[in-house]
Amino acid sequence: LERQLVPTPHTAGLNGRVLVKNPHLDLMEEDVLYHLDLGTKTHNLPAMFGDIKFVCVGGSPNRMRAFAQFMQRELGLAGAGEDVADICAGSDRYAMYRAGPVLSISHGMGIPSISIMLHELIKLLHHAKCRDVTIIRIGTSGGLGIEAGSVVITDTAVDSSFQPRFEQVVLGDVVVRSTELDKDLAEELLACSRDIPDFPTLIGHTMCTYDFYEGQGRLDGALCSFSSEKKLEYLRRAYDAGVRNIEMESTAFAALCGLCGLKAAVVCVALLDRLEGDQIRASHEVLWEYQQRPQRLIAAFIRKRLGLC
Ligand code: R2B
Numbered sequence: 001l002e003r004q005l006v007p008t009p010h011t012a013g014l015n016g017r018v019l020v021k022n023p024h025l026d027l028m029e030e031d032v033l034y035h036l037d038l039g040t041k042t043h044n045l046p047a048m049f050g051d052i053k054f055v056c057v058g059g060s061p062n063r064m065r066a067f068a069q070f071m072q073r074e075l076g077l078a079g080a081g082e083d084v085a086d087i088c089a090g091s092d093r094y095a096m097y098r099a100g101p102v103l104s105i106s107h108g109m110g111i112p113s114i115s116i117m118l119h120e121l122i123k124l125l126h127h128a129k130c131r132d133v134t135i136i137r138i139g140t141s142g143g144l145g146i147e148a149g150s151v152v153i154t155d156t157a158v159d160s161s162f163q164p165r166f167e168q169v170v171l172g173d174v175v176v177r178s179t180e181l182d183k184d185l186a187e188e189l190l191a192c193s194r195d196i197p198d199f200p201t202l203i204g205h206t207m208c209t210y211d212f213y214e215g216q217g218r219l220d221g222a223l224c225s226f227s228s229e230k231k232l233e234y235l236r237r238a239y240d241a242g243v244r245n246i247e248m249e250s251t252a253f254a255a256l257c258g259l260c261g262l263k264a265a266v267v268c269v270a271l272l273d274r275l276e277g278d279q280i281r282a283s284h285e286v287l288w289e290y291q292q293r294p295q296r297l298i299a300a301f302i303r304k305r306l307g308l309c
């Protein structure tokens, strides 16, 4: 039997293992990962996932399937160009694909959706006895004072008051967790971006909100209770606090992954500059190409880590 040290928050897992911080799990005979349609009794999780080293998560199931297919080609794997199977096909909540040591999973939109997926994913990696896993969210966002199509690597995820914290209500009390991300990983990703000169990449704070419309200071929702001046004043304050993009999952992602000993990064493309407007007007072709930018950066990073370039 292996002995586990009692870890302090934000330390890497023992021997690079993924930590779960829940004493009740050890007492359970079986763990059903309901939203992934996987489980410890129904599946051999160490055999299915034990060799996974990179986990990439993103909002849309189609985009995450395309990413797995792209990684198959980038890693020169057998079967490249063929369809990839959805490992969570029995659940219509999330989609999961693999390409060699890379797992690609969708998380839907917003903190509640990504948080459910991450609880089950982190338990999956733990049950599978994975080691030295790097997890990256590749997503879309609204830019702040940056050109549309720019890619932002997050140094710190902040809430809508620009604070590096994630607040979660537990048994009626607000629990506050830190949203620090791995600084070395962010720098490593920025270094990889220098080999991809056809789009700008920068490091900055990412603001995470609970809503796309009023929550991000948009004037074009079904409700709006503020003026255009107030909106711009808020977005400029965010910019001055170091925020370069806005999305809806990063604080929960940073907090959960950090506490469970996963090295984590957030890499999002900006679909527009929110200082210029609210509506996303770019064509489908342009938006599709934008969404490939974080994927291309992560492919370069994984290839480098695996010694393929
Ligand atoms: C970015 O894009 C989605 C909203 O359009 C949301 O999931 C996010 O974080």
Ligand code: URA
Binding pocket: 140, 141, 142, 143, 212, 216, 246, 247, 248, 271
């Ligand atoms: N995703 C967001 O959360 N906000 C945007 O403005 C664009 C994409």
